[in-house]
Amino acid sequence: MSGTLSFAQYTLQEVALIWMATVYAIRIWWLTRFTAAKERQAPTGTGSAKPTRSIAYSLGNVAMPWAMESTRKRPLYYFQFVLFHLGVVAAISLSFLIPYAPAPWLEPQAVQILFRVLIGGAFVVGMIRIYNRVSDKHMRAISTPDDYFSLILLTVWFFFAFLAAPNDLSRGEGILITFFCLTAFFLVYVPFSKISHYIYYPFTRYYLGKTMGRRGVFPMTRSKPVS
């Protein structure tokens, strides 16, 4: 292993991670400086919705495609969402496994295939999303430069993660160095971009669940046809 690769996969990653964690901590601190609205209303609804249940429902919404009409009616889109985010998890895991995990972890053929399927799938979804964002006028109308850049950045990152997955140095270090440099850039950039949405997700979902639970709306009853 060259010094460049060693620097890219250890020192660079650690500095980038510390940077990301610091900025995230500041952002969360900043968000909590906004006053949380006090809720004085007595609960409405049928009474079956307990605050903990509605908050859990709201937070778990991401794993319940049947819960929202928007995901229920677009199963393919939901599948893309799942694949894309599994790809993110796989690529992030890869950035830790390659430098830190014992060598045998990535050696089995099945593990390598699993990583490449998830990351490759996410790459394809990334390409579809870029196409949708550019071709659909509704998507274009709501897109910022950050939206385009973040999506392209992730898709390119998937591409190199896909190539890096076998962790095969016999073909040279170029792929791995590029993957780790991209990962580091990704970590530095993420807190300022829309990619950091997962930091806000618990907040939005918690408050929506709390509000809608108290009002008897969550867990939401789906439309029912007349019996």
Add this chain to the structure above:
Amino acid sequence: MANVRSQKAEKVIGRMKMKVNRQMASSLLACVHCGMCTQSCHYVLANPDDPTYAPAYKADKIRKIFKRHVDWTGRVFPWWVSAKSLYTDEDLEELKDTVFGKCTNCRRCSVNCPMGVDYGVFNRMARGALVSVGVMPEGVAVVSKDQWETGNQMGVLKEDYIETLEWLSEELQEELEDESAVIPIDKQNADLVYSINPREVKYDPRTISDAAKIFHTAGANWTMPSEGWDMTNFGLFSGYNELGGSVARRLYEKVEALNGKKLIISECGHGYRSTRCEGPNWAGRDVKFEMESSVITMLRYIREGRIKVDKSRNPEPVTFHDSCNNARSCGLTEEPRELLRLVCEDFREMLPNRAENYCCTGGGGAMSMSEYTPRRLKSGKIKADQLKATGAKVVVTSCHNCVDGLSDLIRHYKLGMDVAQLVNLVANALVLEKRAVVVPEPVVAPSVTEELPLAGRRIVVADDEPDFAEFVAMVLQDAGAEVFTAHNADTAMELARKEKPDLLTLDLQMPGKTGDKVFVEMRTDPELKKVPVCIITGQPEMRALIYDRSVPPPEGYMDKPVREDQILFNVKKILKIPHHDPDDG
């Protein structure tokens, strides 16, 4: 100079910064522009080629300001995240067009957002910021002013309100042949204090008498307050929490002054949400007494056997429209359905329903913003298709705004349906003990004119829309009145002088002299000043023109669209003619 900011823009930004709380901030930060909300909005579905209706696009109008002034990424790299400030009054007008004219705050996008972004909440906050500098639709300004000044959003005077309740009491006594059947006003220590929407006093008093009939039959210890009776709250629509808090406090304090045990809120979506849910938050105080929708009260009476109902009296196929405020903001979805099944023979769900139902298009105060009417009616195509698919003859809703919104859509899309509220159906299905012992009187065939309630009355109908004038004239003629129509102000005045009518119905927007001028002229004319006037207008913002005059107010007031039964009910009320429900024999 582009960077010079107007004073109003400065204040709007300042207020937005002050009003953003943690819930809103996280919603403003969390959007990933995935577009999942797009298809959930009825405006988008009715305008598929116009991306400016997409919830995320509309939300971004506010988000851009937040990013530019609050979020540091937007403050450092505004272009990169499309952060944008407000500078000119034109910018404020553009924002007004979005937050008032392109969204009814129905929250359908909120419950369809994977991130949980609650757009309805910060859209309302932006409305409030604009209202604080006087940038709002004219109708919102007029109604808010009425509610600030008179304590109710339709400017109903106390004497008119009391007079209406007394008149309804007399009718109730007559109908039930029971001296004790009255509407108690300001009764101390009542179990129930009944609050209503001023629309009920103005042009749908039947809902009050129906509720009174139900309370009386159930043997309730109830009352209506002489003041602080308006449970609607334009603060919800204007986003102005100061108004919201003031209105809510007025209501709560009156209940406390009467030592009432429970506040019953008549069927009104935004009234229920404002009073029951948001009011304590806006008013900044806890409420010690219970609050309940009249839907729940009626259902409880049936469950407890305090009233009996016969569903065969409502045989028509009915469907139920969920008010957004009731269903998506208060969880009131099952009780109205249970009640409907008890009082109607043929109930059919519309799809989607409950918290997934579409807005009637009249929500968020849209009915008072006549400048956006064409937009509203176009977006109503979604609701119209939903209604049509049910095959129902009657659409039932627990909201006065929805009644108006749906009536408008039904007329516009020629659906041939009626709109009713649950209180109407429950009252109609009510089994009254006296009915079982009524002995039919010998039939004396009266002449046709003797039976008609407006027989012998002379009414001038002034409206520049020939179709509408003809509709009103036909309704009144069918009730026995002699009707004279005028399509402009001069003819109306000429007919009033010549025919000496018992009543003149007056549109406010007519070619030449406007209706408000005709009205003042009549009130100052010694010959005509006693002629009762009922304003019928499609522009509620014109109300101020009438009520701000130094002359006595009109005897009646109705907002278009208006139904046949509303016209008759109001005309009879103005002419002090007792109302008899034909179904009661």
